[in-house]
Structures are given as C-alpha cells and as structure tokens.
Amino acid sequence: MKIFRPKDRGYAQALQRLNRRAIPDPAVRATVEEVVAAVATEGDAALIRYTEKFGGPKLEVGQLYVTPAEIVAAQASIDKETRDAIKAARTNVRTFAKKSLRKSWFTKNKQGAVVGERFDPFPRVGIYIPGGTAPLVSSAIMTCALAEAAGVPEIVAVTPADKEGKVHPALLAALAACGTHEIYRVGGAQAVAALAYGTKTIRPVQKIFGPGNSWVVEAKRQVFGVAAIDLLPGPSEVLVIADKWANPEWIAADLLAQSEHGHGSIAVLLTDDAELIEKVGKAVDAQVKLSQRPKQLAEALAHTTLIQTKDLDESIRLANEFASEHVSIATKRPGEIALQLNSSGAIFMGGISPVVGGDFLAGPSHELPTGGAGKSFAGLTADQFQRRTSVVMFDEPSLKASVPIIETFSKIEGLDAHGRSASIRVQKTKKAAKKK
Numbered sequence: 001m002k003i004f005r006p007k008d009r010g011y012a013q014a015l016q017r018l019n020r021r022a023i024p025d026p027a028v029r030a031t032v033e034e035v036v037a038a039v040a041t042e043g044d045a046a047l048i049r050y051t052e053k054f055g056g057p058k059l060e061v062g063q064l065y066v067t068p069a070e071i072v073a074a075q076a077s078i079d080k081e082t083r084d085a086i087k088a089a090r091t092n093v094r095t096f097a098k099k100s101l102r103k104s105w106f107t108k109n110k111q112g113a114v115v116g117e118r119f120d121p122f123p124r125v126g127i128y129i130p131g132g133t134a135p136l137v138s139s140a141i142m143t144c145a146l147a148e149a150a151g152v153p154e155i156v157a158v159t160p161a162d163k164e165g166k167v168h169p170a171l172l173a174a175l176a177a178c179g180t181h182e183i184y185r186v187g188g189a190q191a192v193a194a195l196a197y198g199t200k201t202i203r204p205v206q207k208i209f210g211p212g213n214s215w216v217v218e219a220k221r222q223v224f225g226v227a228a229i230d231l232l233p234g235p236s237e238v239l240v241i242a243d244k245w246a247n248p249e250w251i252a253a254d255l256l257a258q259s260e261h262g263h264g265s266i267a268v269l270l271t272d273d274a275e276l277i278e279k280v281g282k283a284v285d286a287q288v289k290l291s292q293r294p295k296q297l298a299e300a301l302a303h304t305t306l307i308q309t310k311d312l313d314e315s316i317r318l319a320n321e322f323a324s325e326h327v328s329i330a331t332k333r334p335g336e337i338a339l340q341l342n343s344s345g346a347i348f349m350g351g352i353s354p355v356v357g358g359d360f361l362a363g364p365s366h367e368l369p370t371g372g373a374g375k376s377f378a379g380l381t382a383d384q385f386q387r388r389t390s391v392v393m394f395d396e397p398s399l400k401a402s403v404p405i406i407e408t409f410s411k412i413e414g415l416d417a418h419g420r421s422a423s424i425r426v427q428k429t430k431k432a433a434k435k436k
C-alpha cells in the first residue's frame, strides 16, 4: 500500500500515473500472439498444449466438451442456498437486461422511403467465464443471463478447469440456469482464440464476451475483427472518492474486496481529508488479517494507493483520468459528484452502497471495462448481444422524389453509375406506364 500526500516526494508523479490508457503489457502481448497463432493453425492440439503449459489440467480432446450428464450431476450436487442465490441474481440481471434490449423500428424519411433498424440476436456467441483463481459463478450470470434475455440461440461458454479437470459444480449450475447451450472446459487466451477461429471441437462464434485476466483480455483485443468483441474487461479495480464524513472501515473493506482478485487488480482512494487516509490505512492493515486469500491480496495491495487531494474537484478530475471499473462515492452528496464522472464502469452512490452489491446481485452486468478502457468503452449490456441491420425500402413516388438529390451526389463525387442506378428505375417505370 502506498500513501501520497501533497508534501510527499513523488506526489506529482503519483497523480500523473493515474492518467491511464488501455495499453497492453508487451510480454502479455507477445505470449498471446503466439497462443492465438497456434490455435488458429493447429486447433484442438494447441488448446490442449497451452492449457497444460499455463498450469491447467492435462486433457484429452474428447474431454473439452462438458457433457449434459456432468451438468445434471452438478445441478444435483449444489445445495438449496446456492440454487436460491443463483436464482435471485439471475432474476435481477435478467430484469435489468430486458430494459437494455433494443427494439426494431421503422419510419418514413422526408422523401417517403421506409427506413428502419432491425435488431436480432447474434446466432452464436462465445462467453468467457473466468476460473483461474476463483470459480466466478457470478460472472456466468452477469454475462449468460444477458445473452439469454436477448434470445441468442447458441450460447457457448468456455471456462478453465482445475488441475483435476473439474469445473466447479455451482458454475456449471449457474451456466445451465442462464440457458447456456454448450460448455467447454478450457480457459486463457487459447480459449478465446478457439472461439474466434474455431477448432474441430469448438465451432467459431460471431462475437466474444466475458471478463478475464490480462491474457484473456489481450486475446480478445487481438482477435477483434475475426470476431466481434464486447469490451476489455480485465483485472478488477476500485476507486473510492471520499470526504471527511466517510466510514474508513467500509472504504477499507471495498478496497480489499476488489484486491483479493489478485494479479493486476488495483484499488485507489482519493480524499481531501488527511485523517481519513490514516484511518483507512489502519483499517486495511487490520482487515487484511481476516483474509483467506493472503497471496492474492498481497499482489494487489502492492498497487493500492491512498491519495490526499486538494479538494473534491481534484478527486473528480483524477477519477476521470484513472477511469476505474468501479467507483464508490463515499461523500455527503454523491449525486453531485456522480454527474461529473465520465469514464467510470459502474458508480456506487453513497458509502452505504457496497461494490460487491453490484458484483453479485443488483442488476447491471458486473462485466466492466478496466485498465483505463473505461474512457472508450462502457460495461456489458444486453443489446450488445443484438446485431443491428439497417433496412431501406423505396416505392415509386419516394424514389422519384429522391432521384434529383441522388444525381446531385453522383455528380459531385464523379460516380455517374451511382446516379444512373437510381434514375434507370424511374425511367423504366415511366416507359412501362406508357406501354400500358
């Protein structure tokens, strides 16, 4: 944990470092390039090889697909509490998702042609569910329930298995509850490459969704174009904006909650109150002792930064530069601050709103942009599972009214065949009318 106060050495640099862009790490980039190229050319063999190389199980090709029998067994093995929690989260996420969906619409333009937009679910999507250091059951719901709400007919999930080749039963049950059609036990960059290029076992998808660690996110970035991708949702992070009224114990708890994801996670506190920084620092030290993931916490805590700002305005400016996945506003009047934030993935209003409420249950997808990507991307919404098509339909009167303007454009652009392709239709219909 690092603390920076205005008088400290390196204070200006610490503030500057907050101004991030989503630029991939060169080492991660190189590894992923190798993995993606291998999967694209060798298919399943590369999937198996890299899964083992990066600490996963030694699998046979035939084991990649999770069979219906395994899913049924998983569903039977989870307790009622787990089942109810999955159901409660799915209900909220699905209800929220339905509101984000776009509806097809049609209208007439000035010349009378019918124009509109049609929204259909992508026929086949791939969803990455992280599982390297924790089985992210909630991520299954926060992605697949949206695909289900959008009516995607083929929802394909990939998720890494443990050393024994097992996927956590609650994760399988959650995927099944959210209408997933195919599940493959493979993770990392290799799984993303398989979804994009396809292998003998995994047919390619049109669009790839889902959060993951740095390698997973970089793979999504690299396969962009082969498939569509949703956003760049990497290692979790939180930024807290607080004033002197905030509760230091609650802030410390929020910082540690996202930090326990481990490698790559970052937590930041911005406050204009010097005393609060002291108290939060102490509370973090005390709460770390309660953790069951000391290794992951230690990795992330090295990047945890508590910064004393001049005033709330400076906190807001820095928060916008940092573009955090989660922003918690623990101040007396959170509404005023929220309105000035323009790069946050999700905003949690008031100290009483824990970030984990959004992680597990509230309704919006917890799949959110990280690493500074929030400046350009928003979090996952159900309409990202819809593919948009524009539709145009002329009739004779609307085409006649349009031809002069079309001909003007074809003259300006020097593309005479363009103009003729419209006027020929009106002339032809004139001749046809004369014949009658």
Ligand SMILES: NC(=O)c1ccc[n+]([C@@H]2O[C@H](COP(=O)([O-])OP(=O)(O)OC[C@H]3O[C@@H](n4cnc5c(N)ncnc54)[C@H](O)[C@@H]3O)[C@@H](O)[C@H]2O)c1
Residues within 6 Å of the ligand: 031, 050, 051, 054, 055, 056, 129, 130, 131, 132, 133, 134, 136, 139, 160, 187, 188, 189, 211, 212, 213, 214, 215, 216, 232, 233, 234, 235, 236, 237, 261, 262, 263, 264, 265, 325, 366, 367, 368, 369, 370
């Ligand atoms: N931004 C969001 O919306 C969001 C939501 C949920 C989770 N997350 C993040 O997802 C991440 C999940 O990470 P995870 O690691 O637990 O699981 P993961 O499933 O994303 O990654 C595990 C895989 O990474 C690969 N890998 C591991 N070490 C590697 C190496 N050295 N080189 C190449 N590949 C390697 C392996 O193939 C492994 O199967 C966390 O960072 C968490 O914060 C983000």
Ligand SMILES: [Zn+2]
Residues within 6 Å of the ligand: 236, 257, 258, 261, 359
């Ligand atoms: Zn989290």
